[in-house]
Amino acid sequence: MYSTLPLTLGVCMFIACSSACSKSCVCIEDKATCRAPDPNGLIFNENIRRVVLHDLNTSFLNKSTFSANPQWSKLENLTIWAIGSPHLCSGVFTGLSGLTYLGFHNEYMDHMENDAFYGLDNIKELNFSGNSRLAISNFLNVMNSTHLPKLNALTLTGMHSTFRVTIDANYYFFRSLAGHGIQRNITYLDMSNITFRLLDFEAFSNSSLCNSVHEIYLRNATIQNMHGFGYVNKPCLSLKVIDMSDSQLPNITHSFAQMSKIASLCTKTIFFFNAEELYMDGVGTNNNTPPLQDDYDGDFRSCPYRLRKFSLANNFIKRLNSTLKLHNDTQKTLKWIKLSGNILEFISPQFLSSSINLQYLDLSSNHLHKMQEYYEDQFEILTKNNTKLNVLKLNRNGISRIPFNMFLTNNELEELDLSHNNISSLDFHVGLLTNLKEFNLSYNAVSYIDAKARDTVQQLAAAKKPQNLTIDLSNMPYICSCDDNHMETIKWIHKNHTFIAGPREDYRCTLQGERLYIFQNALEKTNAYCRKQNIKRTLAICLPIVCVSLLIGLLIFFKIQTSRRRKRERKNLRSQIELGEFPMKFVAFLSFSSDDAELVVNTILPKLNSELQLKIGTNRVLVCSGDRHFRPGYALGEEIIRCIEDSAVIILAVSKHFCQKEWCRKEVQETYDQNKPIILLFLERVEPDEMGKVLQKVFNRYTHASWIADANDGHIEPDWSVLCDALLDLTVEQLEKNRVN
Ligand SMILES: *[C@@H]1O[C@H](CO)[C@@H](O)[C@H](O)[C@H]1NC(C)=O
Ligand SMILES: *[C@@H]1O[C@H](CO)[C@@H](O)[C@H](O)[C@H]1NC(C)=O
Ligand SMILES: *[C@@H]1O[C@H](CO)[C@@H](O)[C@H](O)[C@H]1NC(C)=O
Ligand SMILES: *[C@@H]1O[C@H](CO)[C@@H](O)[C@H](O)[C@H]1NC(C)=O
Ligand SMILES: *[C@@H]1O[C@H](CO)[C@@H](O)[C@H](O)[C@H]1NC(C)=O
Ligand SMILES: *[C@@H]1O[C@H](CO)[C@@H](O)[C@H](O)[C@H]1NC(C)=O
Ligand SMILES: *[C@@H]1O[C@H](CO)[C@@H](O)[C@H](O)[C@H]1NC(C)=O
Ligand SMILES: *[C@@H]1O[C@H](CO)[C@@H](O)[C@H](O)[C@H]1NC(C)=O
Ligand SMILES: *[C@@H]1O[C@H](CO)[C@@H](O)[C@H](O)[C@H]1NC(C)=O
Numbered sequence: 001m002y003s004t005l006p007l008t009l010g011v012c013m014f015i016a017c018s019s020a021c022s023k024s025c026v027c028i029e030d031k032a033t034c035r036a037p038d039p040n041g042l043i044f045n046e047n048i049r050r051v052v053l054h055d056l057n058t059s060f061l062n063k064s065t066f067s068a069n070p071q072w073s074k075l076e077n078l079t080i081w082a083i084g085s086p087h088l089c090s091g092v093f094t095g096l097s098g099l100t101y102l103g104f105h106n107e108y109m110d111h112m113e114n115d116a117f118y119g120l121d122n123i124k125e126l127n128f129s130g131n132s133r134l135a136i137s138n139f140l141n142v143m144n145s146t147h148l149p150k151l152n153a154l155t156l157t158g159m160h161s162t163f164r165v166t167i168d169a170n171y172y173f174f175r176s177l178a179g180h181g182i183q184r185n186i187t188y189l190d191m192s193n194i195t196f197r198l199l200d201f202e203a204f205s206n207s208s209l210c211n212s213v214h215e216i217y218l219r220n221a222t223i224q225n226m227h228g229f230g231y232v233n234k235p236c237l238s239l240k241v242i243d244m245s246d247s248q249l250p251n252i253t254h255s256f257a258q259m260s261k262i263a264s265l266c267t268k269t270i271f272f273f274n275a276e277e278l279y280m281d282g283v284g285t286n287n288n289t290p291p292l293q294d295d296y297d298g299d300f301r302s303c304p305y306r307l308r309k310f311s312l313a314n315n316f317i318k319r320l321n322s323t324l325k326l327h328n329d330t331q332k333t334l335k336w337i338k339l340s341g342n343i344l345e346f347i348s349p350q351f352l353s354s355s356i357n358l359q360y361l362d363l364s365s366n367h368l369h370k371m372q373e374y375y376e377d378q379f380e381i382l383t384k385n386n387t388k389l390n391v392l393k394l395n396r397n398g399i400s401r402i403p404f405n406m407f408l409t410n411n412e413l414e415e416l417d418l419s420h421n422n423i424s425s426l427d428f429h430v431g432l433l434t435n436l437k438e439f440n441l442s443y444n445a446v447s448y449i450d451a452k453a454r455d456t457v458q459q460l461a462a463a464k465k466p467q468n469l470t471i472d473l474s475n476m477p478y479i480c481s482c483d484d485n486h487m488e489t490i491k492w493i494h495k496n497h498t499f500i501a502g503p504r505e506d507y508r509c510t511l512q513g514e515r516l517y518i519f520q521n522a523l524e525k526t527n528a529y530c531r532k533q534n535i536k537r538t539l540a541i542c543l544p545i546v547c548v549s550l551l552i553g554l555l556i557f558f559k560i561q562t563s564r565r566r567k568r569e570r571k572n573l574r575s576q577i578e579l580g581e582f583p584m585k586f587v588a589f590l591s592f593s594s595d596d597a598e599l600v601v602n603t604i605l606p607k608l609n610s611e612l613q614l615k616i617g618t619n620r621v622l623v624c625s626g627d628r629h630f631r632p633g634y635a636l637g638e639e640i641i642r643c644i645e646d647s648a649v650i651i652l653a654v655s656k657h658f659c660q661k662e663w664c665r666k667e668v669q670e671t672y673d674q675n676k677p678i679i680l681l682f683l684e685r686v687e688p689d690e691m692g693k694v695l696q697k698v699f700n701r702y703t704h705a706s707w708i709a710d711a712n713d714g715h716i717e718p719d720w721s722v723l724c725d726a727l728l729d730l731t732v733e734q735l736e737k738n739r740v741n
């Protein structure tokens with residue numbers, strides 16, 4: 001009404017309101033919130049219907065507090081957070097005749113008079129939670145009356161919990177709640193956070209509450225004993241919702257295990273026949289019970305349960321390997337099962353298959369990866385017969401693979417949650433899930449999505465114009481690389497933002513260890529990176545070719561250069577020798593042992609000399625040898641040194657004899673000391689250890705030639721031309737070295 005008024009009027013009304021509202025109150029629309037110890041004298045304007053009183057001191061409450069001022073009778077809803085006196089007097093609520101809701105919370109109150117509720121004739125809902133010192137027996141005496149005749153909802157949460165006093169929920173308890181001399185129509189009963197020494201189902205049934213109570217909450221309650229559980233022989237007709245979550249129950253697992261063994265299970269549970277919703281979450285956590293492994297087949301075919309929803313979350317259930325046989329009615333009614341937060345490693349398809357109308361199945365936060373790993377055939381058909389499933393939650397199960405046909409028959413799925421698993425590939429069949437609206441795959445191990453999966457999802461999304469499919473693919477370890485699959489995945493996510501759900505910043509990929517945001521810069525950066533990589537790759541392929549060609553070119557160039565230079569130098573050398581300008585007497589000194597004289601003097605020496613003469617084009621003797629050039633009468637050592645000095649290169653004709661001769665060794669030493677180039681010409685095979693130390697060094701350092709005896713006088717290897725070229729090159733080098741020195 002207020003909001004439909006013209007603006008100016010609204011402002012006026014607001015002013016009027018503030019002026020009509022006590023200082024200690026804030027009035028907004030029809031609600032006043034006040035902070036005052038004394039409610040006497042509080043005034044509100046007339047449209048106030050709901051009042052919350054904070055810090056009220058119960059010492060100020062008396063019979064006339066609310067009755068003296070008629071404004072209170074217009075209230076519908078009053079909440080009091082009281083402090084002060086631990087006492088609630090008779091008739092203090094008189095005058096609140098219009099009230100339908102009363103909330104009264106005083107953690108200090110330990111006593112109330114039996115007539116405290118006098119006059120609350122229209123109360124539908126009484127919230128007495130947080131009165132943790134109030135003795136329940138006191139409260140029951142108050143309720144054992146004709147007050148609160150219209151009460152529907154009663155909340156007693158935490159009553160008498162301060163002293164951990166145990167309460168007997170016996171016949172008097174329930175009878176008092178139902179009223180004395182009247183029949184209250186209590187439909188909602190919340191007795192959470194209370195410690196019961198006894199909870200008597202039979203008493204509840206006999207108290208007539210089974211004709212009215214629709215919902216009963218016993219959350220976080222401690223129930224030390226249950227009486228009548230198992231032998232109440234008639235259904236609690238009105239009871240539809242039972243919530244015992246997080247309560248400590250007396251050895252419940254034991255009783256259940258016992259029960260499932262007993263054939264007459266139905267008669268033990270008649271009380272619950274009409275129940276539609278049963279929540280027993282976390283009842284195993286308080287009990288230190290061993291993990292529940294229900295392997296007994298439950299045959300409930302003769303039990304006409306009307307159960308629609310049941311929840312057994314957080315209960316240490318490890319295995320459900322049983323065939324659940326349900327009554328024809330139950331098969332139809334059971335639509336909602338929650339088993340999340342257990343330690344389920346295995347749940348038999350037969351456990352679920354008779355719930356043919358199952359629409360909601362929550363198996364999240366379990367250990368079903370074990371079933372997937374070890375019983376994949378069973379896992380694949382887990383929900384095969386639950387063709388009516390709308391919602392399936394398999395998130396947080398460590399599952400690494402979804403069997404291909406797992407969802408083949410679940411065509412009516414609207415929500416599929418596979419998030420927080422370890423799935424790395426989307427290679428399972430979702431193409432038939434044409435009713436899917438929410439598909440959550442976030443927090444898995446997918447690094448890319450292949451073309452087939454992309455197509456399937458795209459088709460599903462495209463076919464869903466009116467109701468819209470959203471798919472959450474966030475928080476995955478996507479890889480940004482130049483690989484086509486990786487690239488296409490990133491592009492696809494980026495482009496298909498219309499059906500991609502989840503926060504944009506949770507779509508990231510890793511490019512070479514760097515985290516990129518797919519909806520920001522990933523594509524550009526990856527493209528840039530790949531361009532660079534392409535260039536590098538091209539280079540990597542081309543470079544060797546270029547290098548090799550260059551190298552070959554260079555080699556050829558240098559070779560040509562060198563050979564030209566050599567030719568030039570050799571020509572130079574030749575002309576020098578011809579002109580008598582060759583600064584040395586000989587090109588080579590050929591040193592040999594007298595034992596090899598015949599071969600060397602008759603065959604090798606003439607041949608070597610003539611070949612060299614031919615190369616240079618001169619008649620001069622170019623090889624110095626002992627037999628011809630040592631001057632008679634001079635000391636041999638002196639002659640050797642002179643000859644070596646006069647020659648550019650030294651050729652040692654090595655044989656076994658040569659190595660044994662003292663002077664041969666001398667020649668070798670001298671040559672070595674003079675740092676002259678040496679060519680070893682082996683006349684026969686000589687083992688390294690037969691050579692002297694110096695010769696061995698020479699042998700190891702320089703290449704050598706060999707004389708090979710054959711049918712026609714023998715030949716040299718490599719041939720004369722090569723040997724002579726080498727000799728001349730070495731000579732040129734030696735001359736150059738001399739020049740530099
Ligand atoms: C009365 O107020 C309480 C507490 O604010 C609220 O929970 C309840 O729904 C209200 N009831 C009505 C009928 O407005
Ligand atoms: C409540 O009021 C009484 C009487 O005025 C007073 O003695 C008492 O201290 C008050 N309690 C609190 C908590 O203010
Ligand atoms: C309940 O109230 C009735 C009527 O006032 C009374 O006769 C009966 O004794 C009360 N029950 C208990 C246990 O106080
Ligand atoms: C009890 O209350 C419920 C809900 O307020 C109502 O539907 C039902 O008709 C009432 N029953 C009786 C017997 O008054
Ligand atoms: C039980 O008590 C705790 C602490 O006082 C409170 O937070 C919780 O809401 C209560 N539970 C219910 C179901 O009222
Ligand atoms: C459970 O109830 C007790 C009182 O009985 C309370 O102290 C505790 O906070 C409650 N716990 C929860 C989680 O509600
Ligand atoms: C539950 O019952 C079994 C069998 O009677 C017993 O061995 C076990 O100790 C009981 N557990 C608790 C927590 O009382
Ligand atoms: C389930 O029960 C069947 C028959 O009792 C048995 O053969 C099978 O090994 C059980 N499976 C698991 C996972 O315990
Ligand atoms: C359940 O229905 C089937 C046929 O649909 C019937 O043969 C069977 O007797 C029924 N069972 C019960 C317990 O009603």
Ligand SMILES: *[C@@H]1O[C@H](CO)[C@@H](O)[C@H](O)[C@H]1NC(C)=O
Pocket residue numbers: 349350353381384385
């Ligand atoms: C599913 O239903 C078919 C036909 O009723 C039945 O043969 C099959 O055993 C059921 N599957 C499972 C896993 O119970």
Ligand SMILES: *[C@@H]1O[C@H](CO)[C@@H](O)[C@H](O)[C@H]1NC(C)=O
Pocket residue numbers: 465466467468
């Ligand atoms: C589907 O998406 C469009 C555009 O994103 C939106 O306008 C429409 O309300 C959505 N429909 C449903 C049923 O969510």
Ligand SMILES: *[C@@H]1O[C@H](CO)[C@@H](O)[C@H](O)[C@H]1NC(C)=O
Pocket residue numbers: 458488491492493495496497498
């Ligand atoms: C999805 O992305 C692809 C490219 O990967 C594009 O061709 C297609 O049109 C996009 N679809 C939608 C619905 O945006």
